[in-house]
Amino acid sequence: MDYKMMVAKKIADASNLDVEMIYQRMEVPPRAEMGDFAFPCFTLAKELRKAPPLIAKELSEKIDSDGIERVENLGPYLNFFLDKGQFVETVVQEILEEGTNYGNENTGAGKKILVEYSSPNIAKPFSVALMYTTCLGAALYNMYSSEGYDTVGINHLGDYGTQFGKLIYAYRMWGDETALETDPIAELLRIYVKFHNEAEKNPELDEEGRRHFKNLEAGEAYETGLWNRFKELSLQDFQKVYDILDIQFDSLKGEAFYSAHMPRIVEDIRAKGLLTESQGAQVVMLDEYNMPPAIILKSDGSTLYSTRDITAAIYRKETYDFDKCLYVVGTPQALHFKQVFKVVELLGHEWAGDLVHVGFGLVKFQGMKFSTREGKVFYLTDLLKEAIDKARAIIEEKNPELEDKEEVARKIGIGGVKFIYLKNSREKEIMFDLDEVLNFDGETAPYVQYTYARGQSILRKNASTGLGDLEALREKEEFELAKVLERFNQVKREALEKYEPSIFTRYVLDVAKNFNKFYNNINISNSEDSLRNARLKLVEATCQVIQNGLGLLGIDVVERM
Numbered sequence: 001m002d003y004k005m006m007v008a009k010k011i012a013d014a015s016n017l018d019v020e021m022i023y024q025r026m027e028v029p030p031r032a033e034m035g036d037f038a039f040p041c042f043t044l045a046k047e048l049r050k051a052p053p054l055i056a057k058e059l060s061e062k063i064d065s066d067g068i069e070r071v072e073n074l075g076p077y078l079n080f081f082l083d084k085g086q087f088v089e090t091v092v093q094e095i096l097e098e099g100t101n102y103g104n105e106n107t108g109a110g111k112k113i114l115v116e117y118s119s120p121n122i123a124k125p126f127s128v129a130l131m132y133t134t135c136l137g138a139a140l141y142n143m144y145s146s147e148g149y150d151t152v153g154i155n156h157l158g159d160y161g162t163q164f165g166k167l168i169y170a171y172r173m174w175g176d177e178t179a180l181e182t183d184p185i186a187e188l189l190r191i192y193v194k195f196h197n198e199a200e201k202n203p204e205l206d207e208e209g210r211r212h213f214k215n216l217e218a219g220e221a222y223e224t225g226l227w228n229r230f231k232e233l234s235l236q237d238f239q240k241v242y243d244i245l246d247i248q249f250d251s252l253k254g255e256a257f258y259s260a261h262m263p264r265i266v267e268d269i270r271a272k273g274l275l276t277e278s279q280g281a282q283v284v285m286l287d288e289y290n291m292p293p294a295i296i297l298k299s300d301g302s303t304l305y306s307t308r309d310i311t312a313a314i315y316r317k318e319t320y321d322f323d324k325c326l327y328v329v330g331t332p333q334a335l336h337f338k339q340v341f342k343v344v345e346l347l348g349h350e351w352a353g354d355l356v357h358v359g360f361g362l363v364k365f366q367g368m369k370f371s372t373r374e375g376k377v378f379y380l381t382d383l384l385k386e387a388i389d390k391a392r393a394i395i396e397e398k399n400p401e402l403e404d405k406e407e408v409a410r411k412i413g414i415g416g417v418k419f420i421y422l423k424n425s426r427e428k429e430i431m432f433d434l435d436e437v438l439n440f441d442g443e444t445a446p447y448v449q450y451t452y453a454r455g456q457s458i459l460r461k462n463a464s465t466g467l468g469d470l471e472a473l474r475e476k477e478e479f480e481l482a483k484v485l486e487r488f489n490q491v492k493r494e495a496l497e498k499y500e501p502s503i504f505t506r507y508v509l510d511v512a513k514n515f516n517k518f519y520n521n522i523n524i525s526n527s528e529d530s531l532r533n534a535r536l537k538l539v540e541a542t543c544q545v546i547q548n549g550l551g552l553l554g555i556d557v558v559e560r561m
Contacts, residue, residue, distance in 0.1 A: 001090055001091075001094060001486075002486075002489065002490065003036075003037075003067075003082065003087065003486060004023065004026060004037060004490065005019075005023060006067060007026065007037045007039075007068075007080050008022045008023040008026060010063050010064050010068070011039055011059065011063070011078070013064065014059050014062035014063050014064075015044065015048070015059060017044065017047060022039065025039065025040060025043050026038070026039050027039070027040065029079065032476075032480075034074070034079055035072065035079035035080050035081050036080055036081060036082045036483065037079075037080040037082075038077050038078065038079050038080070039077065039078040039080075040052075040076060040077055041053075041055040041056040041059065041073075041076045041077065041078055042076040052075070052076030053073070053075055053076055055076075056073035056074075056075070056076055056077060056078045057073045059073075059078055060072065060073040060078060063078075063080075067082065067083055067086055067087070068080055068081065068082060068083060069081040069082060069083045069084070084473075084474045084479045085470075085471035085472060085473060085474050086471060087479070087482060087483075087486075088470060088471070088473040088474070088478055088479060088482040088538070089470035089471045089473070091482045091485055091486045091541070092470055092473075092482065092485075092534075092537050092538055092541045093467075093470065095485060095541040095544050095545060096537065096540065096541055096544070099544060100544075100547075100548060100551075102488065102544060102545065102548055103146075103488035103489045103492060103545070103548055103549075104146045104147060104148070104489070105147060105489050105493075106147060106148035107147045107148065107493070108144060108147040108148040108149030108150075108151075109148040111148075111149050111150065111323045112149065112150040112151075112152070112320055112321065112322045112323055113144050113149045113150070113151050113152070113322060113323060113324045113325075113326065114151075114152045114154055114316055114320060114322045114324070114325040114326065115137050115140050115141045115144070115151065115152070115153050115154065115326045115328065116137070116154040116155075116156045116325070116326065116327050116328060116329075117133050117134060117136065117137020117138065117140075117141070117153070117154075117155070117328035118130060118133055118134040118137060118155050118247070118249070119133065119155060119156040119157060119158060119254075119329070120155075120157065120158065120234075120238055121157075121158035121159075121163075122157060122158060122159040122164075122230060122231050122234040122235075122254070123164070123167055123185070123188040123189075123192065123230045123231075123233075123234055124158075124185070124188070124189065124192070124234075125185050125186075125189055125237075125379050125380075126237065126238055126241045126379065126380045126381070127378060127379065127380060128363065128365060128378045128379075128380050128383050128432070129363050130380065131363070131380055131383075131417065131418075131421055132330070132360050132361075132363055132421050132426075132430070133328045133329060133330070133360065134245065134247065135418050135421040135422055135554065136328050136358065136360060136421065136422070136426060136501060137153070137326075137328040138153075138245075138247050138554050139422055139501040139504075139505075139552065139553050139554060140326065140328065140358070140496075140499065140501060141153045142551070142552045142553070142554060143492055143495065143496055143501070143504065143552050144496065146492075146552060147492070147496070152250045152251060152320060152322075153248070153249045153250045153251070154249065154250065154251045154253065154316075155249040155251065155252050155254075156253070156254055156255070156312065157231075157235075157252060157253075157254025157255065157256075158254065158255060159227075159231055159254040159255055159256045160254065160255035160256040160259065160308065161213070161255065161304075161305070162209055162210055162213045162302065163192075163209075164212075164213060164216060164227055164230075165208075165209040165210055165211065165212035165213025165214070165215075165216060165223075166192070166195050166196075166199075166205075166206070166208075166209030166212070166213075167188065167191065167192055167195070167230065168209075168212045168213075168216070168222075168223050168226050168227065169195065169205070169208045169209050169212050170191040170192060170194060170195040171188075171191055171226060173191075174191050174194055175187070175191055180233070184230075184233035184234070184237065185233070185234065185237050188230060188233075188234075195209070210300060210302070213302060214300065214301075214302060217259065217302060217303075227256075235252070240381070241380055241381060244381070244384055244414065245384075245414065245418070245554070246554065247554065253312075255305075255308045255312075258308050258311040258312050258315060259303075259308075261311050261314075261315055262303055262307055262308065262311045265307070265310060265311045265314060266282075266296060266297065266307065268347060269284065269296060269310075269343070269347065270282075272346065272347060272348070274343070274346055274347075275296060276293075278293060279299065280299030281295050281296075281297060281298050281299050282295075282296045282297040283295050283296060284296060284339075284343050284346065286339060286342055286343075289342055291335065291338060291339055291342065292335075292339075294306050294339040294340070294342070294343050296310075296343075305336065306336065306339060306340055306343070309336075309337075309340045310340055310343050310344060313325065313340065313341075313344050313352075313355055314344065314347075314349070317349070317351055322354065323354060324354045324355075324356060325354060325355050325356070326356050326358050326499065327355070327356065327357050327358060328358045328360070329357065329358075329359065330359060330360055330361075330362070331359035331360060331361060331427060332362075333357070333359070334357060334359055337355075337357035338357075340355075341355045341357075356499065358426070358499045359426070359427065360426040360427065361426065361427055361428050361429040361430065362429045362430070363421075363429070363430045363432060364429065364430065364431050364432065365378055365431075365432045383417065383434075384413065384414060384417060386434065387413035387414065387416055387417050387434060387437065387438065388409050388410050388412075388413035388414070389409075389413075390413065390434060390438055391408075391409040391410075391412040391413040391416070391438055391446075392405065392406070392409035392413075394412075394438065394440070395408060395409055395412075395561070398561075399561065402560060402561070403560065404560075408558055408560070408561060411449070411555075411556040411557075411558050412438065412445070412446050412449060412558065412561075413438070414555075414556075415445035415446070415449060415550070415555040415556060416437040416438045416444055416445045416446055417437060418445065418553065418554055418555055419437070419444055419445035419448075419505065419553070419555060420432065420436070420437050420444075422501050422502060422505040422553055423443060423502055423505045423506065423509070424502055425500065425502050426499075426500060426501070426502060443509050445550070445555055447509070447512060448508055448509060448511075448512045448546060448550060448555075449550070449555075449556075449557060449558045449561065450558075450561050451512040451515055451516060451546065452512075452543055452546045452547065452550075452557045452558065453557075453558050453559060453560055453561040454515075454516075454519065455515065455539050455540075455542055455543040455546070456543060456559050456560070457560070458519075458524060458536070458539050459536060459539060459540060459543070461525075462524065462525055462532070462536055464533050464536040464537065464540075465529065465533055466533050467533060467534065467537055468529070468530045468531060468532065468533025468534030468535070468536070468537060469530040469531060469533075469534050470534045470537060470538075472530070472531055472534060473531075473534050473535065473538060475521075475522060477514075477517050477518040477521050477522055478518060478522065478535070478538060480514055480517070480518075481511075481514045481515060481517070481518045481538065481542065482538070484507075484510055484511050484514045485511065485541060485542060485545050487507065488507070488545055488548070488549070491503060491504055491507040492504055492552070501553070504549070504552065504553070505553060507549070508546065508549035508550060508553070511542065511545055511546055511549065512546065515539075515542045515546075518538070518542075522535065524536065524539070543557075
């Protein structure tokens with residue numbers, strides 16, 4: 001039950017005003033002694049033509065009291081105090097009845113949403129910098145799916161562009177067949193870096209790269225054969241990472257897939273009178289929208305990211321008829337997507353407003369940005385291995401007799417890395433610190449996982465013989481914990497509305513913090529049977545919410561730590 005909505009309906013019934021308007025204006029008081037919900041009646045002064053304090057007083061006398069302990073009018077505010085025992089009982093029973101489905105309202109039934117994320121470049125290592133888009137996109141994918149949306153996860157592979165002409169030339173000149181078979185990504189990175197080093201001394205090499213790319217676009221056998229081989233080797237390497245992270249996709253259509261569709265889209269742009277020649281290139285002028293021109297064709301006739309993204313957007317609408325299409329791509333690409341979306345709009349597609357760029361900040365590790373061109377790459381697999389090794393060492397120190405130590409270390413290490421990308425606002429820059437990531441006492445996945453394991457330990461040591469008297473759970477810590485548990489679907493809804501998984505991640509942390517307050521202040525084992533059973537059910541409900549919450553973030557719970 002959404003108690004905020006319950007209170008909103010009571011106000012709506014008493015005032016004859018729109019319940020959604022009331023729901024949106026409701027607040028949570030800053031202090032518990034001021035109530036559980038508050039409604040600012042000055043927002044109704046215009047509609048009801050009365051002074052806000054008078055509105056609050058009149059409404060307080062009309063409110064249906066079922067489920068409400070009391071209603072107080074404080075100046076222009078209407079403050080609601082919930083019936084604590086009834087509230088806790090309702091919340092716990094609902095969680096236990098719904099289990100893994102708790103918090104899912106099916107708000108997306110009949111709607112389709114596309115989420116483009118991860119999107120590594122073929123022939124380049126899966127670096128730690130790609131973890132941000134991968135974690136954000138997977139979390140959004142999971143949350144939308146849980147709400148009943150027909151969700152399509154798209155891995156828009158970077159498998160096209162002039163860089164592949166350069167790579168083909170580099171392999172022709174300096175490639176080592178044995179090294180390519182033994183360690184393909186390392187070999188492709190080596191020759192990619194060598195090309196750029198040589199091109200700095202001999203700029204004519206860039207023209208060789210462009211020539212090979214033109215041949216690739218034309219379907220020449222030599223270039224196409226090498227490109228297919230590089231792609232297949234890269235996909236095999238990427239899949240190892242996705243298997244470790246337990247992430248899947250519904251589509252692997254990359255940039256190259258859209259090459260056959262681009263001529264039609266370019267012709268549509270031309271037919272609309274949008275193309276203008278600028279320094280030999282074909283562009284769409286966007287100065288009246290305070291943007292630089294969107295380049296559609298370079299002077300040599302080859303395409304760019306913008307051409308391919310415009311084509312991909314139109315193909316996806318024609319194929320999936322989506323309600324929204326999200327692009328989980330770094331904030332530095334914000335201008336690019338504004339240009340792409342504007343060109344789609346200028347083509348007459350009203351659904352351009354359903355294209356959304358979900359940007360995120362940079363990732364730094366030991367104060368250094370990552371650049372494949374410079375050859376300074378921290379492989380994600382190396383980072384995950386280091387995290388697992390560190391988690392294993394912590395387990396050996398804290399609980400050397402623990403069963404399944406390797407599996408627990410894997411869940412803690414990988415969960416910790418994922419969590420760090422999800423806990424802060426996505427627009428913020430991340431400074432990666434592995435000690436912080438695996439801190440069992442910090443705002444981390446291991447802290448939440450340990451809280452879950454603590455709850456499971458309590459349940460194993462204290463066999464429950466029934467529901468007990470749930471309505472007797474009226475202590476402050478019990479009530480506050482239940483209030484947090486009840487907010488699951490509200491917080492998830494807000495996170496999806498803002499495309500901001502961190503809102504939900506912070507909520508999961510809040511659940512863990514409130515459970516530990518409850519654990520530290522409430523005696524469970526020595527309570528009389530009925531109260532003890534009720535408290536055990538509150539523990540069970542909390543574990544269920546943590547499991548559901550971490551699951552949406554792509555993080556495993558741990559039964560013992």
